[in-house]
Amino acid sequence: MDEDRSPDGLIVDCQLRAGLELLAHTWDPLVIVALRGEPLRRRAVKDALGGVSDKVLTEALHRLLANGLVTRRSFAEAPPRVEYALTPLGRSLLDGPLRAVGAWLAGHADELLAAQDAAQAG
Amino acid sequence: MDEDRSPDGLIVDCQLRAGLELLAHTWDPLVIVALRGEPLRRRAVKDALGGVSDKVLTEALHRLLANGLVTRRSFAEAPPRVEYALTPLGRSLLDGPLRAVGAWLAGHADELLAAQDAAQAG
DNA sequence: CCGTATCCGTATTGATACTG
DNA sequence: CAGTATCAATACGGATACGG
Helix, strand or coil: CCCCCCCCCHHHHHHHHHHHHHHHCCCHHHHHHHCCCCCEEHHHHHHHHCCCCHHHHHHHHHHHHHCCCEEEEEECCCCCEEEEEECHHHHHHHHHHHHHHHHHHHHHHHHHHHHHHHHHHC | CCCCCCCCCHHHHHHHHHHHHHHHCCCHHHHHHHCCCCCEEHHHHHHHHCCCCHHHHHHHHHHHHHCCCEEEEEECCCCCEEEEEECHHHHHHHHHHHHHHHHHHHHHHHHHHHHHHHHHHC
């Protein structure tokens, strides 16, 4: 499924970095999680994330749009309404890597905390 | 395997962020990948990553040590020798989330590029 | 409500030079 | 070789105020 074609791992590493950059920015993954259900209005996304500034939220949404992970739909109504939703690609990222991270932490949280304590004590 | 205990996703999100922080720093995941085989000396790790400064490499290694993802073994020899290796915890992170990211990108690289092009054009 | 513009504090990266 | 110290550049997250 994933041949390790490069002897020294450089090619694999570069692919890995490209993928990690999608998750590197603080709020991007959280926006994806927030959109796992229904499409949400901008304000709803902001509330779901807790305390995030308008500027940072806009940047995150633009990145996600630029990478084709979410879609933006604008309705021409009196009170402006815009809805963001996951694309199939965005959903695959949620169901794959993102869920893998969550599952890993759920299964190794105790080990991680123990290791952190041990390292701090030593 | 992963119950979604929080109705609004906040708990899940926090766990996710804790896990993502382990992968957020630029070089940390790459160091883990570099150590997937044998234990490596500091210099060997540095070379494996390409062009990384001593300072940044030290910071990355210290973080990985503090989180119990790698071990450091020092040999009392004439030319100083230090070897870094993955812990079982670090290896589980490599085999789980890290591999998931790599596999996802390998399987969706074409979609990602197409979406990026489309977004740029529109 | 949606989104942009401006300004700021901090964190991260990195180059360089130096010590054990 | 291993690791630290110092300094510069910049990217990031964020608060605030303003415009569509």
